[in-house]
Amino acid sequence: MTRRFNTYFTCEHCGKRSTAESGFGRWMRNNSKLDSGAGIVRTDTDHTILRYKTHDQGRDFQLIMDVEVKEHGSEPDQCQIDICNFKHQLAIKWLKNMHGSKTIYTHKLKSAMSGRLVRVRYFGFHLLQFEKTNPSDSTWIKWDRRVINTRQLISLLTFETHPYKLDKRLDTFLRDRHKQEPLLLSK
Numbered sequence: 001m002t003r004r005f006n007t008y009f010t011c012e013h014c015g016k017r018s019t020a021e022s023g024f025g026r027w028m029r030n031n032s033k034l035d036s037g038a039g040i041v042r043t044d045t046d047h048t049i050l051r052y053k054t055h056d057q058g059r060d061f062q063l064i065m066d067v068e069v070k071e072h073g074s075e076p077d078q079c080q081i082d083i084c085n086f087k088h089q090l091a092i093k094w095l096k097n098m099h100g101s102k103t104i105y106t107h108k109l110k111s112a113m114s115g116r117l118v119r120v121r122y123f124g125f126h127l128l129q130f131e132k133t134n135p136s137d138s139t140w141i142k143w144d145r146r147v148i149n150t151r152q153l154i155s156l157l158t159f160e161t162h163p164y165k166l167d168k169r170l171d172t173f174l175r176d177r178h179k180q181e182p183l184l185l186s187k
Helices: 023-029 078-091 150-157
Strands: 008-010 017-019 047-054 060-070 094-096 102-104 107-110 117-130 141-143 146-148
Touching: 060 078, 078 117, 102 117, 141 150, 146 150
Parallel strands: 060 117
Antiparallel strands: 008 017, 047 060, 094 102, 107 117, 117 141, 141 146
């Protein structure tokens, strides 16, 4: 049986928590053919973040990640974890570079907006947890269950920091690591 709806928002003015469900969500929840008892499981994706970035070497990238946000220290339920893990495994592709280091594959995908091929790197699903509801009212923030601060969160969400390696700048993972022909100063 489909669970009771349990996504809440907190009013910024009075602090009251209320349920937040779309009309379509209510319609699905009330349709017996779409019930979990019929084998249908659904979840939402809280935030998909994309950043266009040009590396110092001149290569342009579209960097994408999905972020599941949990307020009041809550955890995703088992169904949501399974769905997010399935999507993550379908979308992320790891390779080894010429030095044997693990790296995220760069896809060349057609942009509907520009009509041209663009370099896209998908950085997976990440869990963002707050003690309360956001960085301003929480004494702790966790990224993939590791404690971080607001400055680190901003750096992660702007793709300045690598989402899997919190101590590394992302730019170092975007550089062209192919062997370069030596620059000839004379002919």
